Ligand SMILES: Nc1nc2c(ncn2[C@@H]2O[C@H](COP(=O)(O)OP(=O)(O)OP(=O)(O)O)[C@@H](O)[C@H]2O)c(=O)[nH]1
């Protein structure tokens with residue numbers, strides 16, 4: 001990884017020191033332990049020998065990737081691209097083919113990366129996703145991270161549906177040492193957003209992060225509520241929200257990706273965060289997400305604690321899967 005990328009990260013993210021980047025790499029590697037012990041360890045094993053590449057190797061790879069939650073379509077894409085690459089480079093042994101596979105994996109993850117994030121103030125982040133995906137925990141981690149980099153953060157408790165959702169966010173906020181705008185359970189989520197924008201005007205935070213519900217009463221429509229929240233934001237700040245972060249739980253597999261897709265349109269998702277990577281042996285889900293959601297993965301959640309967050313780096317991720 002280049003020094004430049006290490007130091008400056010992307011967009012609004014404050015500079016990471018070499019030490020912090022190294023620490024995050026360690027966290028990523030640790031969160032992929034189960035995946036490495038499972039299917040990816042087997043894949044690494046398959047591609048370790050000097051044996052010539054065979055059709056069986058490709059069949060085994062296909063089977064393993066599907067087992068790793070990469071998804072059928074992405075698996076076929078990866079296998080075919082790797083085969084092609086091996087042909088183009090005249091790759092003969094399984095050992096050499098491993099680097100071709102890794103290169104294709106990185107390219108799947110990077111396909112939608114590189115979006116420019118404006119550095120405006122306040123930088124408004126709307127966090128969406130199905131219930132239990134890890135939105136509120138991620139918000140705490142992000143708040144903590146921004147604050148550590150010297151940014152002023154304000155949170156908005158926009159999940160007014162679930163009992164104790166506001167209290168959960170407040171508890172996390174206290175730990176991270178950041179203020180929260182809240183109106184409690186049963187309030188109109190759009191009203192919370194409105195109040196938060198007022199507070200932002202007064203307090204001038206660098207970042208405003210808005211929590212949302214993952215599920216609503218049957219008679220209310222979550223997607224409509226998200227759209228309403230987005231409209232309120234846009235009426236006050238035409239360029240905002242600057243980031244609509246879709247949170248996906250890595251342990252929910254293909255079904256989780258399918259559910260997450262419902263948010264793409266109504267919430268105008270810009271980026272993805274994959275949580276609970278530490279809780280699955282099927283880290284291949286990241287490839288399915290990159291292909292299906294078609295947005296850059298920005299963060300991965302590597303545990304339940306406030307520091308268990310890493311910037312997503314496709315090279316680091318793939319290296320860790322094969323380490
Ligand atoms: N192991 C692990 N657990 C996590 C991670 N992120 C979140 N969790 C756990 O997942 C559970 C749900 O997290 P929340 O942050 O409450 O999820 P949410 O999306 O806000 O849920 P709702 O508010 O109900 O929609 C909690 O028990 C968290 O501790 C992670 O990266 N790793």
Ligand SMILES: [Mg+2]
Nearest residue numbers: 135136159165
């Ligand atoms: Mg929540």
